[in-house]
Structures are given as C-alpha cells and as structure tokens.
Amino acid sequence: MGISEHVTSHFSAHVPYPTTFALAAIFLIGYVIYFAVTYDSRLKHLPPGPRGYPIIGSLPSLVDASKVPEISRGWARKYGELVYTKIGGTHFIWLNSPRVVKDLMDKRGTKYSGRPYAPMVDNVSGKARTFFMNYGERWRSVRRVSHACLNLTASNSYRPVQDFESKQVLYDYLHNTDPQKFYDDNRRYAASLIMTITYGQRVASWDDPHIEKIFTVLKHFVAMASPGAWLVDAFPSLTYLPSWMVQNWYNIGREWFKYDSKVYLDLYRNLVKQVDEGTAPDCFVKDFYLGNPAKNGIDELTAAYAAGSLVEAGSESTSSVINAWLRACIMYPETVKAAQEEVDRVVGPDRLPTFEDEPNLPYVRAMAKEILRFVPITKFGTPHATTEDDWYDGYFIPKGSVVMLNWWAIHFDPKLRENPFTYDPTRFLNDPYTTAEAVNAANPNDRDHYSYGAGRRICTGLHVAQNSLFINMARTVWAYNLHKYKNPATGVVEEPDMTAEDGFLCIPRPFKMVFEPRSPEKAKIIENAWKSAESQGIEWTRKQARL
Helix, strand or coil: CCHHHHHHHHHHHHCCHHHHHHHHHHHHHHHHHHHHHHCCHHHHHCCCCCCCECCCECHHHHHCHHHHHHHHHHHHHHHCCEEEEEECCEEEEEECCHHHHHHHHHCCCCCCCECCCCHHHHHHHCCCCHHHCCCCHHHHHHHHHHHHHHCHHHHHCCHHHHHHHHHHHHHHHHHCCCCCCHHHHHHHHHHHHHHHHHHCCCCCCCCCHHHHHHHHHHHHHHHHHCCCCCHHHHCHHHHHCCHHHCCCHHHHHHHHHHHHHHHHHHHHHHHHHHHHHCCCCCCHHHHHHHCCHHHHCCCHHHHHHHHHHHHHHHHHHHHHHHHHHHHHHHHCHHHHHHHHHHHHHHCCCCCCCCHHHHHHCHHHHHHHHHHHHHCCCECCCEEEECCCCEEECCEEECCCCEEEECHHHHHCCCCCCCCCCCCCHHHHCCCCCCHHHHHCCCCHHHCCCCCCCCHHHCCCCHHHHHHHHHHHHHHHHHHEEEEEEECCCCCCEECCCCCECCCCECCECCCCEEEEECCHHHHHHHHHHHHHHHHHCCCCCCCCCCC
C-alpha cells in the first residue's frame, strides 16, 4: 500500500461523512480568523510560485511522492531559483540552484538549520530522533559526538570492516541462484557495516533477527515522514481535535514509537551493560556512553536514538545507492566496460582492488558521484526550516518556513549538466574535488551533487558512504560482467523496473540481473578471499573518538 493509499484508508476509516463537512467548516472559519489575525504586509514579497488551492495550498502536488521530482523540476523551470508554495498553513521555499543553496544553507546556516514542526514526526520519535531534532544545543551536542565518530580520520579506520563485508558480497554474488538476491545482499552489507560501527555487532545473514527489527523501524520512518501524508503535519492546529477524527494519527504514532524505542533502547542498554562489564567491542555507542552524555543534557532515550539514527541513515540509503548503480550498469553497459578497462590497467587480474587503488581509479570515483546525482536519496529533496525571518534577492522568507534543497531541479538542470537524464560518469572524470571537498568549494557550481545535503545539517556519514561506494564498485567491475536477466524459459530479456518503492525514499524496486565471473581465476580469488576473511574474522583498530 502506497503512502497516499495509507493516508486515504486511515482518513476514510475514522472520519464519517458528516464529520468531513464539519471539518471543512472548521477549516474555513479557522482560515479566515487566522488570515485576519496574522496578515503581514511582507507576505506580498514572497518568492514566485504556484497559486495552490484555498486552505490546503499545494498539498495535492505532494501526496503522490513519485510525481514530486517532476513537479518540483517544473516549478523551478517556470518560476526560477527560488520558489514559494504553501502546504496547509506552512510556507515552503524551494531552493533550485547551487547559488541559492550556498547563500542560504551554507552562508546563513544559523537561520537555515532548523527542522520543520511536524506533530506526527514528534509523536513517532518521542522528539528524540536526531534527524528531526530542531537546531539548538541539544542537537549540537549529539552532532558533536556523531561527527567525532564519523569524521574523515575516524571513517577511514572503518575501512577494514568495509573490506571484510565487501568480500562477503562478492562471494554471495558468485553463489546466488536467485537473480534477484543480490538486492538483499547489498542491504545486508549496509546494515552489517553500520551495525558494526554503531554497536560493534555485525549482521552475517539477511535472516539475522536484528534485520527484521531495523527494517520495521525504517518502514515506520518512511510512513511518518512523507510530506503530505499526515494532515496534522500540514495543519498542526488539528492536534487539538480527537485523534480518531484526523487519521487516528496519535494512536498510530504511539504504537510505532513503542516499537521503535524498544528496538533502540534494547540495543543501547545491551551495549552499555557490556561497557560496564568491560566486555564491549569498540563502537560508536561505547564512545558515546564513556563520554558521559548526561553532562551535555542528553538523556537515555536521546542517546539511544542518536545511535539508532546512524543505523537509519546508513542502512537503506547505502544499499539503495549501490542497487541503483547496479541498475544503471546494466542500462548503460558502456560505463561498465570503461570502468573495467581502468581497473584492469591499474589493478591487474591477480588481486582484488583495495582502498590504496582509489587515487588511480578516477572513473570508478566518477561512477559514485554520478549515481548520487542521477538517483538522489529522496523524492523530495532535504528539508530545513528557518529560525528567523529573512530577505534574499528582494524576497521575504518568513520564520518557520520549510526550506527544501531541491536536488531534482539542480541535478537535472541542463544549464549545469549536459544531457542530465543520461547516466554518464565522464562528466566527473576530471573533477578535481572529492565529494567532501566539493561541499566547501568557493564556487557553488563546483558541487558534484547534493545527495548528502548542505549547510550545518549535511550528512555526517558521507566519508563512510563514499568508502563503501568505492570499494564495492571497484571490486564488482573487477570481478564480474554485469547483464540484464534473460528468462531461460522464454528467452526474453527482462528490463529492470526503473521506478522506486512507495514512500519518500528513492529505493529502487527489486529487479533481476546476472553477475558473470570475468574468469575462472577471478572466481577462485573471490572464493579464497572470503574464506580467508571468514576464518580470520574482522581485524581492525578503531580510531577512538575524542568527545
């Protein structure tokens, strides 16, 4: 069931027909009173944008997440770099160019680092989820710890874990009999990596019980956070009505919070117990706990969600990017050939690529940049919120506005990228910056992509993510020829589904493909590499965070 169907079913199930008219009357009366009391002459200077409908504004444009990328690109084409829409009672400002993102999110970070007020999100998260926490000292305290554990130096200390996990992925590809199983192999990789970093506990199999719990939490995350899905987020005043009248939002949210918080508190408390007993493995939670979070005003629930937020950010997003890249590889086979020529020249046939090869594999690095441009992380962009009134280019931006970094407009702007709807790594082949360096480039047009966000809320895990993309991409093209799947019964080649799963994340729908070993010798190297790694276990020394 999609988000829009989910919303409709809850709404129709709990709002009887006469009550709908009563609600409409309440909306109308409330809107008139609200407009009369809050009218501000500065609102005449809002940026241009679509008119929207009375009361609900442009809400219908956002209910179907799959249509938002094209709708938001259309707004940018029609209205320009800065676009205004209204969703219920909330102002939305869409940033559609690198210049505007640089000027507002980067240079005016103190004003543009908040998060939108969303009652359903607060309800499900207990106001403890880092991603949705408002800008302030509590958020900064959690952010400092996360940054200490995920900065460049610390992230590079996790490379042995990525080396280990990628060897299992190569081995699994080799032995899969189901042409769709690779999809979950990559989800296992991402979950195991971030679970090891966060809790010191790897996930050896997709059947691991932790997987089901984590991905159930992620389903709740997607359902609660989709813009337009919950009326109370568009009209916060509806929180004063009984929950059953408004999609039963409160009871649903409490049920999800009860489940999610138990998952994260159990993981956190188990690790804390090991720390107290002197048996805890090196990991984020160990550093976090030993840093005495209470002294920074961080309670147990917030600490548990700080750890859980890393798992949320690192699980589905990393695997989605890798699976999107594999889909691009079979749709654009010439890119695989180019990458193989580079890897063969630099690495040779007798060993797996390593992180030490990265400086000499610019095409593989360009593949990572291009897939993050070509398939951004979400269908909406990334939302910040203004904490003060502001003016920009003669336009008024009210306090409390939701400010959307519209990567769909920027990534696919033909003025910035030639043939933007084509997957073409060569556009970044001579890029002098790493993705992390490009974030701070003086020229905003030097940004390769915005899939890690911008400003003070940029993704702290980008170094870990980049390392994962490199090692998996380099090893996959070294080891395998990649093909579309041909049905053996019919001889028909099956085209991959190019759409995304329901919800606001850009998760590719599962598809089938073929991993053909490039030689018997390489297949043997893969076998031996994993068997050796499995027998020895992960050998690594974490760079301890300074908290």
